[in-house]
Amino acid sequence: MAERYVYSFGGGEAEGGKELKQLLGGKGANLCEMTRIGVPVPPGFVLTTDVCRAYLRDRSYPEELREAVSGSLKRVEALTGKGFGDEDDPLLVSVRSGASVSMPGMMDTILNLGLNDHTVEGLARQSGDRRFAFDAYRRFVQMYGNVVMGVPNHDFERDLERIKAEERAHEDTDLSADALARAVRIFREHVEEVTGRDFPSDPADQLWGAIDAVFDSWDNARARAYRRVHNIPRDLGTAVNVMAMVFGNLGESSGTGVAFTRDPSTGEQTLFGEFLVNAQGEDVVAGIRDPLPLDRMRTDLPDAYAELNEAASTLERHYRDVQDLEFTVERGTLYMLQTRTAKRTAAAAVRSAVDMEAEGLISRDEAVLRVDPSQLDQLLHPGLDPEAEVEVLATGLPASPGAAAGLVVFNPDEAAERGTAGEDVILVRRETSPEDFHGMVAARGILTARGGMTSHAAVVARGMGKCCVAGARNVRVDEAYGRFEAGGAVVEAGDWITLDGATGRVILGRVPTVEPQMSEQFRTLMKWADERRRLRVRANADTPHDAETGRGFGAEGIGLCRTEHMFFEDGRIDAVREMILAENPADRSAALERLLPMQRADFVGIFRAMDGLPVTVRLLDPPLHEFLPYGAAEIKSLARKTGQDPARLRAQVEAHRESNPMLGHRGVRLAMSLPELPRMQARAIFEAAYAVRQEGMEVIPEIMVPLIATEEEFRRQKEIIDAVAAEVHADAGGEPLPYLVGTMIELPRAALIADRIAETAEFFSFGTNDLTQTTFGLSRDDAGSFLPMYVEEGILSADPFQTLDIDGVGQLVEMGTREGRRARPGLKVGVCGEHGGDPSSVIFFDGVGLDYVSCSPYRVPAARLAAAQATLKGRPVESSERATEKAPALA
């Protein structure tokens, strides 16, 4: 036989199945598969992606196609007992696109195809419902006119509104059969006027028009752009699904609904869903009538319910995963219209995966692969009480998950004071800066009007596991007057608001929250993940509290302990400022001398919390002006405190300002200019390390130099650090404490000369946040004005600050790792940017061979799971033998 272009299904038999997903598309393959395993599906057929490829190549169809389609149509006619174009008992069909990957821009569904002025009368007679028949006709003309012939849907809606007004009809359902017949006439005339083409009356012409439209939609501009960005080959092509129509709106013994084989919220093993009697799928979507819980079908349509139950059970066992089903009951007979893997909450994903392993449906490997790591966040943070009524003022970015209610405070000092005193406060700022840190620590949640998912507020809040809504652009903050305006309301300082970090909602008033529960299944799944992963997972933590949180979530060390936040704490900022503004090394050393014991105490706390695990401490990174006062009032106040001339102080502060602070005097450049600074920090680290060891604990310090661009910078810093280590050891006595000195790789140049840096550096940690900024030439703080548009329009496949840009930044990570290890075999390499907690990035890091990823404490579980999935994706997954035994007929 020549190539087969059309695959039929129906009557319990199908010419294909799920193994032909590439050829039949996901939807078509599943329709065949369901038919084949005995689930009731209306008969139909699939035009393969080969046809699509031929059409794209030749702008015409293979010769044999028309005959094949007409053969398949005959088969459907035979199975349904109806005739396509038959004026007495017309066969109507739906036409849908369906590729093996889902893609935006593709043609949507055409329903009721086959109707014209003659067949509609047959349908009216057969159904005994003239209004039903003309409503179906009206819907068809509208869909076809819009989707196939390109007339804006808005035109039809406008005409329909006019008719309703003339008929004094309130709802569509109030329109009579005659009114609907008039609508059909008006629609068709309008289409012909706009397009200059006849509206096809011949059902065959209708069908081929719809098929053309599906294939053409594969190549429209939006789809082309999407494919380019997502590396989808053009010649993958789409299939076309043609299926006999069934109707749920033929009276009280008909209906339509959706069902999940398990509860998609909780994972509970129960058939879950909704249905509507005497309705079509569209009506459910339109929300005109409230659907009923599926349970009600048990009493309303008991036979169909029993059949549905059986089909659901068959499908779940066959596909070995939770299924999301669409069905229609036509005059008592159940038809399954679609089955697909169900979307589910994190809780449901975890529970169903662990349950299914116990049921023998899937293996542990498979269970680990079943849960999307990026969902796990949901399980670790409090959420809003789902029962509560809420008044949403604005929606920003869901920058850090969790939910929090509190009194609005605009001033970080006040937030620090009242928060520490035990009040629930929400810090509201236009945007935050490191100076606001103490206020952020004490607040229950943070709301900013500017900044993106990786703005200062977002990064710091995620690090603390604190709820944050960032970049809520409709929130107009007036910090001076102590109020903000949003959604028409004015919120004053002291009013209650609630933030929902999971959705980005800003809610007026105090909404109750529910605490997270870490289930038994969650712990089981994480255990399985840990047994499988190669990559180690550390936490980014700047305080003993964060360190403990990270350890509690399974972190195997600290991958990034930033020291700058320590500089902002109460009582320190003055010494820091004196150090910065010092006119000579002696004054600078005096100020640093005062900081030393405080910094040492910080490290003591962190080393204790991480007894036995490595702690990577990054030396001071931000530009010094971040520590200086900003406004005139603050400058004046500092001048008063230090007895300086305010004008002179302002000039000094001004001199520290930079045009592009991200690319300025920061990181190791500070340490090169002010060697007293790394000396003090190294001393604080080593003194703390020796002291904690004295307490009988094991301390493994790893000192990290930030922003290295040249090997010489690192070499000189390492000399300083090693010298301090020797001094402290000389004073402390005992065995020398082992430590490592390494560097961030966060500039393209560092990755490019990694071999030279690795000659002296003892470990690397990729700072992928800054590396992304410099590789793209893109500031996180400023990207808000165009990056969302880039992602939306498909210029970038994802926000590169959230998901590592493998094509660009990934090349540098790969190159840096390879070259670093060439110079120093076995070099320890990690990553400590935000990407360390992003599941798809983690898979890349595992592939490159990094030793560990480090992320904020609350993302540690997600990273552990993603690391396990990375391992599993790199080798054949063990499938459950028991599952195979139990369902041998379906394998």
Place this chain on the structure above:
Amino acid sequence: MAERYVYSFGGGEAEGGKELKQLLGGKGANLCEMTRIGVPVPPGFVLTTDVCRAYLRDRSYPEELREAVSGSLKRVEALTGKGFGDEDDPLLVSVRSGASVSMPGMMDTILNLGLNDHTVEGLARQSGDRRFAFDAYRRFVQMYGNVVMGVPNHDFERDLERIKAEERAHEDTDLSADALARAVRIFREHVEEVTGRDFPSDPADQLWGAIDAVFDSWDNARARAYRRVHNIPRDLGTAVNVMAMVFGNLGESSGTGVAFTRDPSTGEQTLFGEFLVNAQGEDVVAGIRDPLPLDRMRTDLPDAYAELNEAASTLERHYRDVQDLEFTVERGTLYMLQTRTAKRTAAAAVRSAVDMEAEGLISRDEAVLRVDPSQLDQLLHPGLDPEAEVEVLATGLPASPGAAAGLVVFNPDEAAERGTAGEDVILVRRETSPEDFHGMVAARGILTARGGMTSHAAVVARGMGKCCVAGARNVRVDEAYGRFEAGGAVVEAGDWITLDGATGRVILGRVPTVEPQMSEQFRTLMKWADERRRLRVRANADTPHDAETGRGFGAEGIGLCRTEHMFFEDGRIDAVREMILAENPADRSAALERLLPMQRADFVGIFRAMDGLPVTVRLLDPPLHEFLPYGAAEIKSLARKTGQDPARLRAQVEAHRESNPMLGHRGVRLAMSLPELPRMQARAIFEAAYAVRQEGMEVIPEIMVPLIATEEEFRRQKEIIDAVAAEVHADAGGEPLPYLVGTMIELPRAALIADRIAETAEFFSFGTNDLTQTTFGLSRDDAGSFLPMYVEEGILSADPFQTLDIDGVGQLVEMGTREGRRARPGLKVGVCGEHGGDPSSVIFFDGVGLDYVSCSPYRVPAARLAAAQATLKGRPVESSERATEKAPALA
């Protein structure tokens, strides 16, 4: 014979020569060579770099060394008739380091070695000058104590001052022999007290101490750091030169001097130099007595002069280059102490190279290699009258060469007005921004207090060939009060100052300047360069005037025409601002509509100037806020003009501010957000191109999209540009005008994905300024606070904004070129950053295989010459056969 560790020279014979530069160091090899070709040199010997390597390895000397040194010493004794340590007629020697490359931190000279309390009496007797002998002894102890034994020189100076005070001596020369003997005693006691070691009396001990010190200095910290940064292998090693002392201070028939075989300022073929009767080399350096022109030697020491003349001629013909000679006449006998290639001005370099070719001394290839391209700038700009007396107020960076005098103006509007009216003005700013452009155009020179060699002021000034002194940190500018303070003086608006762009000097008052002269020799040399180079050279030019200047200097096209400056011109900025602040596309289009004819007129002028040559136009690049008003007054004024609410306007302006503008909403990102903008610019370009072609000229437009990070950005921009091209062609008719659409490669990511970009891009131009900024994570504007320190301390071998960082940025240039051409064979690739005019960078670009470099018009000749040198360095250079014929004995 075993390895030879010591090479002797003297008495017309030498054991080595210039071919042994690696083994004997530059200085030692030349001493041997001079001896060998019959030039009178005091006898001596060289310890080879092999000895240095052995010493570095073993901390001891090869066994045979002592014997070899003592044998060589004997030979010197025999030739001089003196004895080393002989109390009657002592041999004294000098000891000097000498590697094959010069390096900072190496040990300096020790003179008069061999003196002690006994031999000094012999020297006194032999010379008949007791004071001379003790002065020599005092100098020796001071040098040895400082250089070999490590006592600070300041200690000796302090003791000597005390003795002078006690003796009531005004100058060193007033000290008697006894006073000098006392100084020797005090010096020795001080050395012994500080070091706890005896000052060596035995000449052999003195000699070995000095030899140790030379070899130790090879490995000191400063030398090590320098070698690391400059990739000089440690085991290159240094040689040690030991040579019999001769004295120019033994009366009226003695003397010392320096000579150049041609005038180092003009290149004129005449023996040129200075000498002092009855003096040592040190005295010339100390500047106590004014040296006489060498010509005077003709009458004062006629025989020695004749000998010197002959030696100079021999050496120049032997080395086939202008020589810089040191000599001493001891009681009528001439000794040559050193010969090396002479440093010279650009004028001298060009003239001597072309003359020497005519004289048959060198080939044309060699002549082209003889001139340092970076010097050529000197020949193209006016300079200060060298005769003028000047009062220097401050010194900044020599940011753009030339010299200019003018009235101080602080306000760019005023500068524009008065400059256009014909007044000579100097624009003085704390720093400049694109808004100051009109004032910079009209000023004679620009002075800024902040910013580096690649700050806005510097780049723009160089582009215009206008004198600029940038980053003069001691100039405190008070723009509000219209004055600046520097060097203790207060300069008001309207005062005269003069800038020297060649040295960075800021001079009070009006200093006369002299115009540049392009000599016949210059034109000859450039012709030879053009005949040899492969790389094409284009100019960066934004105006017809700059385009003409570039073409006049030999540019073969425009490699970068920035369009942003056009937006600042009179009458346009208002339309630009309206475009930016427009609330909807219609208002924006209206504003752009007004800009279109002006922008078209700009291109018409440039295309006319470049008839027949390609012109690369870069679409708008800077962030939009650069075009917005800055201060409150300006905002108010704009609000008045446009009838907007000032508060609202201020908020809009504020919303455009960015944290890191360099990494913000600029380049193609603007074009993606505001597609009307590239559409307008493309239309202006094509309409201008068709119009100029209509005039009978050839127009070759190349449209360049800036700041590409993804292939999709470029693809969409190219679609816009191609569509506009088709529209304009449809209106204009005729043959379609050929054009290219390409992109800047100025972000690391663009270089990393160059293959994908090249699928649609028709040319690449590396924007190495921005590429350096992002690769290093280093903002040009902010680097001033640490980059100079980095270069000074050897962390970087050069300012990467001036000389391409080959190790890092160079990798990306190489990778981008290779990958781009892999996707599109024959892809045209150029560079248009500042590095395009930097000679050593040009050599790299030639090696990578770029098609062209583009630089500011005044650097075009340097780039042409550097390109020729790059070609010559890649193949065997043809040496002059005539030269070889003429001097066969010396070959």
